[in-house]
Amino acid sequence: MRIQYGLLSVFLAFAPPAYALDASSPPVLAPLQQQAQAARLSAEFLSRYHYKPVPLDDALSAKIMERFLKALDPDRFLFVQTDIDEFMGDSTKIDDAINKEDLRIPFSIFNVYEQRVVDRLTYARSLLKQNFDFSVKEDYPFVRDKEPWPKSEAESDELWRKRVKNDWLRLKLAGKTDAAIRDTLDKRYQNSLERAYKYKSDDVFQIFMDAYTTSIEPHTDYFGATASAEFDISMKLxxxxxxxxxxxxxxxxxxxxxxxxxxxxxxxxxxxxxxxxxxxxxxxxxxxxxxxxxxxxxxxxxxxxxxxxxxxxxxxxxxxxxxxxxxxxxxxxxxxLDKQAAKKTILSIKDGDATRKIGVITLPAFYEDFEARRKGDKNYRSASRDVARLLAELKKDKIDNVLIDLRNNGGGSLAEAIDLTGLFVGKGPIVQERNAGGEVNVEKDNLPAPAWTGPLAVLINRGSASASEIFAAAIQDYGRGVIVGEPSFGKGTVQTVVNLDQIARNSKPKFGELKMTVAQFFRINGGTTQLRGVTPDITLPGFSDPKSFGESSYDNALPWAQVKPADYTPIGDVKALLPQLQNLHDARVQKDPDFQRFVEDMADLKAQREKRVISLNETERRDEMAAQASRVKSREKVNDGTGTGDDDDSADATTQDDGLQANERSLSADIAIEKARKSAKDVLLNEAAHILGDEADLLAGVPKLAAQQPANNTTGK
The missing domain is CATH 2.30.42.10 (PDZ domain)
Incomplete structure (x- = not known):
């Protein structure tokens, strides 16, 4: 895909209204000519080559404005209604501005945003000189994404008074003195204030281009120089x-x-x-x-x-x-970056008198060093190569089953998803891809024999997206293993990265890159993971809120669709085992106090999400804390089996709210909290391993299914 693009036109005169700023404004930021040119070139590509071409017109312009304002002030704490009214007067001019290579509208808005940050934080600091009355019964609306913007500065002042009061109360409830609270909050607001003076033109342009690209479709992005470098690092590891x-x-x-x-x-x-x-x-x-x-x-x-x-x-x-x-x-x-690479662990799962060794492979992303592979480096790094090596090591460890943990794996290389699937199913179709012209191509893996043929399970959650969904869907369609966890993200689209500097034949990097949706992928059974994601065979509770996270939370996501199934032969029939697996799972977790505690925590989290206001009354907040502490102690009594519990108030210290932000704690304390969270018992992983053990037992006990599981004596690539 290549277009001829000559010298870009010079900066044209186009004069949107200049929004009024105070004399004490932070530095005024202005667009660079190369940014305006990059926006224009991006618009040409997006309107012509995107999988779902959307014309850059007044309708799209209004959506861009809406997303830009939401990116700047998502909870409506900064702008007032008069700001919004003035901005919306230009909401249908964004398209003209991009076409005329003039970005003064978004930059003018951003300059107002910076001023509002300065105004609000300066006001917040001034409130620290007074005392707050926590005996008053009043609430603070801390979730305001769907609330109207404040109608006046006085209304904004009242909102910020409650915000500061809540910050103060959190620290007070954590045992801080008034002097310590004043010092902590003054530093916090001062640090936030200073950040308003550190913004650069590139920051504004990145936010604006994000608003533009995601107004077309959720997974189309613009990469400036910094974002592009970080993307490359994430793929190369x-x-x-x-x-x-x-x-x-x-x-x-x-x-x-x-x-x-x-x-x-x-x-x-x-x-x-x-x-x-x-x-x-x-x-x-x-x-x-x-x-x-x-x-x-x-x-x-x-x-x-x-x-x-x-x-x-x-x-x-x-x-x-x-x-x-x-x-x-x-x-x-x-x-x-080995921490972001595939890694293995071995879980010992007791089942009666027997102990089963489960090889767990955790894969955070489908990475691939594209550049090294292009150069012919035989030792280039990739997810599938690393997993193949880990499988070989696990075989030497004489593990019984393999569990692939894809939780929070947001995807990556499509080729790696195909190669990884081949390690478990061998040669055959893996995924189907339909381009903008409607042509469907079946992507296959050519590995003669799989690297692992024994019992398999895949653990997913709402954060498992794209390449993760291709892998999980193929394993499910082939009947190769059991899928466990939450319904996945629902991203069924394919992106390619377009280097705008190459298109414009720039000798030096200026324009950045465009990550653009060019195709949609489909399962080999003909359905797509788009919008609906992969539905697990056995569902486990999770942290995510489907209303705010996942493809279905986007207002412009592509719809679910279907194509003709690929020509493939299932390897097993896990579906036949699901009723028994579900019954075994249900019976086990009912007796597992750790799992039941997790379920309770999820219920608490859901209840907290549904709350959009919080009390600023100290007595009410302390009562809430006491109720939470009581629940923790009652669970400890159940868990230790003695009925006496432990009166140590520090037992659940890592979950108590200290009112501090991460960089306000001592570094050692912050690292200790992070370590405690990472070392916490992973009840979902443990239960997934038990489900996999059940699967292995059932397969061994059903002659027809056991016969479909060949002896595990092959080697991977």
């Missing part, structure tokens, strides 16, 4: 840098984690909590101070070419603001 996870804390870029084997960890010169105050390039380049600099900009400075030198000015973790600094030199190297 590698970058060139120092191997440190960084976090912004009180204006300092702080080291949160040192990655094993990276230059930072191997140097022995850095520790968690150290603060980077300056960055220099090369052995003798000047060191630029980065205190107060945006985290993404500091990251750009630290990353660079392999084997090049970066120098860091470090303020040690245990030093005060005036402590002694040290400068260290590190040689950049390729960093593998």
């Amino acid at each position: 590698s970058l060139v840098g120092i191997g440190a996870v960084l976090q912004e804390r009180e204006d300092y870029t702080t080291i949160r984690e040192l990655m094993a084997g990276g230059p930072a960890q191997l140097s022995g010169k850095l520790a968690v909590g150290d603060r980077i105050t300056g960055v220099g390039q090369g052995e003798r380049g000047p060191i630029k101070e980065v205190v107060g600099t945006r985290l993404d900009e500091v990251v750009k400075m630290i990353r660079g070419a392999k084997d090049s030198v970066v120098r860091l000015d470090i303020l040690p973790a245990d030093a005060g603001p005036d402590g002694k600094h040290r400068v260290i030199s590190l040689v950049r190297d390729k960093i593998s």
Whole structure:
């Protein structure tokens, strides 16, 4: 797909109204000529080559405006109705602005947004000088996405008074003193205020283009330079840098984690909590101070070419603001993001007197190093290659069954979804793809024999999307294994990335990339996962809210559709086992206190979601806390089987609200909370493993089905 595109036209005169700003405005941002050109070129592609072409007209213009405003002020805390009325006067002019390469409308709106942020946070800080009366019975509407914008500044002031009062009350309920609360909230609002002065033109353009592309269809995106680089990293699972996870804390870029084997960890010169105050390039380049600099900009400075030198000015973790600094030199190297790669664990599941070994493969994404593969690198990294290696290792561990955990796997490479499926079904159709012209192509895997032929289960949730759904659907259609979990996301579309600079024949990157929907995929049974997702064979409870997360939550999602089934032969008939599997699952979880606790937690979470207001009365809030603590203690009594419980109030400390944001806690406390959450018992994974064990037992006990499971003696690719 290529079009001829000559020199782009110069910036044309087009004068939308300038929205009024106060004298104390933050820096006014203006569009760059190359951004206007990139928007125009994107519009040409989207209107001509998208799977569902939508003309750039007044109707689409109004949708873009609506999404742009929602992106800036999703809960309607910043703008007032007069702002919105003024903005909407230009709602049908966005299309003309893009075609004329003039983006002053969205940039003018953003400048007003910045001013409203400054105004509201300045007002919030002023409220900290007073005391609040928590004996008054009043509510705070903390969920306002469907509420009207405040009609006046006075109404906005009242809304923010309640917002600040709620922030104060949360800290008060957590045991903080008034002085500590004032200090914490003043720093919080000040940090948010400072961010309003750090926005750049690229930020505005990215938000605007997101509003444009998603107004056409939910999975069409625009990638500026930064977003494009991060996308490439997520697919390669590698970058060139120092191997440190960084976090912004009180204006300092702080080291949160040192990655094993990276230059930072191997140097022995850095520790968690150290603060980077300056960055220099090369052995003798000047060191630029980065205190107060945006985290993404500091990251750009630290990353660079392999084997090049970066120098860091470090303020040690245990030093005060005036402590002694040290400068260290590190040689950049390729960093593998192994935490985001496929990994294996082995679960031992007891079933009566027998113990079954379940090999669990967790796959966070369908990654593939496209560039390395294109260059012919025989050792290029990909999800299917890593899983094939893990399967070989699990066989040596003599595991009995395999469970693939695809929870929160949002997809990735279509080719990897096909190759991964082939590891379990061998040669044959995997997915069907229909392009904008209506042509249907059947995508197949050519692996002569599967790498694993034993009992299989796939665990999914609402966050399992796209490539994950292709894999789960194919496993289900082939009858190859049991699908367990929540109904999946429902993304049944295929995207391609268009390099706009290549199209425009730019010698240097200027325009970015367009991730555009070009096809829809269908299951081999003829249906699609679009909108409806993959329905599990055995459903488990989950955290997600289908009303706000998933394809069905989008107002412009493509509809469900159907094509002719592909020519394929099922491998097994798991459906015949489902009534028994369901009965065994139901009986087991009724006796499992951990599972029942999880169900209760989900019910509590659902009830909390349905609440759109919260009391600002201290007594009412303390009563709610006491009721929650009582539920926790009663469950502990049931769990320990003694009926006496444990009176230690710290037993559920990780779930108690401390009123703090992550960067307001000490780094050690924040890391401890994160570690506790990760180490919490995974009741859904355990139950999925038990269901898989039941599947294996039933297959072994049914001659017809057992005969369809060949001996596991083949090797994968």
